Amino acid sequence: VPRHRLSDEIEKIVQEHLKFDLVDDFNSNIWELLAADGEMKVYRRELEENGIVLDPLKAVHSVKGVTGHEVCKYFWDPAVRMEWEGTLDSSRMLEALSDDTLIFNQVHKRVWPAAQRDTCFWSHIRSVSKENKNDLDDWIVVNYSTTHDSAPIKEPMIRAWANVALICSTIILNRDKYADLSSVPRENLVCKITYVAQVNPGGWAPANVLRAVYKREYPKFLKRFTQYVMDKTKKLPILL
């Protein structure tokens, strides 16, 4: 795998997500259920630093008819970002560090009476093989804030910070019926999705306003993205 200037940081952040995000810690009382819609459950933990809301968000979802590779690919692919992302004014891919690592600069729509925000982050996609060789690989995308010469911080825009991971496992129902996995019909696929996000909005914004925005925007965002992947893949051969 070709190495580049961010390889070490990426390895550290990706391994942290793989170690912590899939722990099922929902029965402890640290997570508060924000929203539930069918199979999708969105939780938050209240966390503030110097009066700035950093509330970690964790969502789990189960989507029929798609593979984890497909979900992660559409989430990572710069070519389709504005097709599913409804919260952005613009998205620019600044640099491709390798075939699995890109750097983005995105301007977010103003979702509250505060100044407009932008983000600059590396986005890394990879497969993670399972212990059981019969299982399909898991897939993960991590979006982690970074700096870049082509994305200078320019007033009045406020630079926000994000650490986001999308981790997907694929379950094949009636697995033993299919010798060739690529002939599995889509109705026998279930994708288990874990989405974690921690955002620092940068600059001050009222905690109650931020929490109301998070409660409204994250469930909408996840529902829209997963529906988009189902619509885009419906007529396509499955991507294992």
Ligand SMILES: CC(C)(C)c1cc(CCc2ccccn2)cc(-c2ccc(S(=O)(=O)CCO)cc2)c1
């Ligand atoms: C402060 C600001 C920068 C505006 C901001 C506020 C909020 C919380 C409110 C919210 C939740 C969901 C969608 C939009 N806004 C979320 C995000 C955010 C959402 C999603 C991702 S991503 O999943 O990596 C997809 C990237 O295209 C990154 C950052 C950013």
